[in-house]
Amino acid sequence: MNNLKVLIVEDESIVAMEIESYISSIGCIVTDIVSSAKEAYTAVEKEVPNLILMDIYLEEEIDGIEAASILKKKYPQLEIIFLSANKDEYNIDRAINVDPVSYLSKPFHRQELLAALKMAKHRLNKEEITSDNKEEEIRLDHEFVFNHRTRMLYCYGEFIHLTKKETLLLELFIENKNNIVDFYSMETTVWSDSFVNVNTIRTLIKRLRTKLKHRFIETLSTQGYIFNIQENKDEDQ
Numbered sequence: 192m193n194n195l196k197v198l199i200v201e202d203e204s205i206v207a208m209e210i211e212s213y214i215s216s217i218g219c220i221v222t223d224i225v226s227s228a229k230e231a232y233t234a235v236e237k238e239v240p241n242l243i244l245m246d247i248y249l250e251e252e253i254d255g256i257e258a259a260s261i262l263k264k265k266y267p268q269l270e271i272i273f274l275s276a277n278k279d280e281y282n283i284d285r286a287i288n289v290d291p292v293s294y295l296s297k298p299f300h301r302q303e304l305l306a307a308l309k310m311a312k313h314r315l316n317k318e319e320i321t322s323d324n325k326e327e328e329i330r331l332d333h334e335f336v337f338n339h340r341t342r343m344l345y346c347y348g349e350f351i352h353l354t355k356k357e358t359l360l361l362e363l364f365i366e367n368k369n370n371i372v373d374f375y376s377m378e379t380t381v382w383s384d385s386f387v388n389v390n391t392i393r394t395l396i397k398r399l400r401t402k403l404k405h406r407f408i409e410t411l412s413t414q415g416y417i418f419n420i421q422e423n424k425d426e427d428q
Contacts, residue, residue, distance in 0.1 A: 193218040195312055196240040200258070201274065202226040202250045206297070210244060213301055214308065227251050228258035239266055242292070242311045247275040247282055256285045263289060270311045274299075329365060331407060331420055337365060344402070356381050357399050364408070364418035373415035 197219045201207040207224045215221055223234040227250045231243070243262070247255040259271045271291040275282065278296055286294050292314060293307035327340040336345045342358050344351040353361065359381045363372060377392050396416065400408050409417045 195219045195242060195308065195315075196222050196238070198222050198231065198234055198240040198243045199224045200226070200228075200231045200243060200249070200255060201246045202248070203246075210304070213304065214244075217305065217308075219308070228253040228255070228261075231258055231262065235262060235266060235269075240269070241315055242270045242272065242308075244272050244274060247273055247277075247286070256282065256289060259289050259291070270314060272307050272311060331365075331403075335403065335406075337361065346404075351402055353399075353402065356395055357402070360395060360399055364416070365420075368418050368420045371411060371415050371417050377415070 195218070197214055199207050199210055199221060201210065201224070204226075207226075211221050211224060222238045222240045225231050225234050229251065231245075235243075243259065245255040245259050249255055249258070253261075255273065255275075259273070263269055263271070271289055273286050273289075273291050273294045274297055275294070276297045283294060292311040295303055295307060328336050328338050330336050334346050337343070338345070339362075342362070344353055344358075344361065360377065363377065363380045367376075374389060374392055378387055381392075381395070396408060407418050407420065409419055411417055
């Protein structure tokens with residue numbers, strides 16, 4: 192739970208303090224404790240948390256579900272755990288529309304809260320990885336995508352297995368896309384600790400070409416190869 196930033200929105204001060212004491216003891220960072228929707232808006236503006244522990248029944252006309260819905264529209268990355276002393280079907284259905292991590296009925300055990308916090312942490316980590324992956328992906332064409340961080344190649348979303356040398360060669364090509372890559376560059380990048388002849392390099396090129404459906408790699412006689420990626424004109428406009 193380390194570094195999980197949590198805002199507690201709870202109008203029962205004793206309950207709020209008990210929650211704060213427990214989640215702080217397991218490594219969460221409590222950004223604030225408030226008792227109304229208005230205070231919650233102000234608290235989030237000051238410091239955006241990862242997660243809000245939101246009591247459904249608050250001290251205003253706007254309840255926790257409506258407050259969470261408003262906050263999620265402005266801060267879609269927020270995760271919500273609802274707290275409620277009631278289990279009425281109407282509010283449960285309303286809460287579901289906000290897509291919360293969990294809905295805990297008060298009084299709840301610490302293990303229940305811990306389980307909900309772990310689920311929130313897992314969801315946040317998954318969203319972060321997805322976001323990072325998108326930023327680190329390079330689209331080769333309408334079928335092929337290469338992810339720099341994971342060093343994985345995909346075709347229509349299906350993983351394409353590459354050997355270590357094939358991966359190194361593809362990374363070299365992508366780094367120098369639309370420019371000539373000579374034999375010396377390939378040799379020193381892919382076979383940094385040993386000497387290889389031109390035929391060995393050509394064999395590796397052939398294997399990679401096959402996995403790329405014979406696209407992208409163009410032979411330039413004795414100069415080397417060029418990895419052609421056409422820029423998406425629609426994205427540039």
